[in-house]
Amino acid sequence: MDVGQRLRACAGRWGLKAVRRLGGGFRADVFAGTTATGEEVVVKLAATPEEARAEAAALAGWRQTGAAVRLVDADLSCGALLLERVRPGTPLPTGTIQRPLTWPRTS
Numbered sequence: 071m072d073v074g075q076r077l078r079a080c081a082g083r084w085g086l087k088a089v090r091r092l093g094g095g096f097r098a099d100v101f102a103g104t105t106a107t108g109e110e111v112v113v114k115l116a117a118t119p120e121e122a123r124a125e126a127a128a129l130a131g132w133r134q135t136g137a138a139v140r141l142v143d144a145d146l147s148c149g150a151l152l153l154e155r156v157r158p159g160t161p162l163p164t165g166t167i168q169r170p171l172t173w174p175r176t177s
Contacts, residue, residue, distance in 0.1 A: 073099050076115050076148045083145060084152055086113070097121065102155060110155035111142060122149040129153075 071079070077099075081089050086103035092112070094100065099115040116122035123146050132138035140154040 071148065073115060076150060077101060077113065079148050080113050080115075080145055080150045080152070084111075084113075084143065086111070089113070109142075112139075112153045112155050114151040114153060116149045116151065119146055119149040122146055122151055126151055 085106040089101050089103040092100045092102050097117045101113045103111055105111055126144040129138055129141040139156050143152040
């Protein structure tokens with residue numbers, strides 16, 4: 071399947087609206103969209119199904135840490151990942167951090 075066919079299959083499967091290409095992407099084609107419930111998401115079409123499978127496994131492994139984008143779903147037959155849409159955050163004002171940042175993050 072070409073990129074257009076893969077994207078149409080994913081948009082249909084996940085009920086996506088207002089799908090549009092995002093800039094960037096070296097080994098993948100990346101598109102923004104909205105789910106039927108209004109959640110902003112990103113569809114990442116990996117170069118190969120194997121890359122999608124490996125990335126999905128990595129994101130699942132990092133799920134509880136808060137250190138990676140949330141994997142909403144995957145369609146490995148299309149080599150596609152459905153990810154939460156993350157936008158750049160607002161910088162903290164200078165001097166607001168009261169203690170050093172640690173990894174992994176602790177409460």
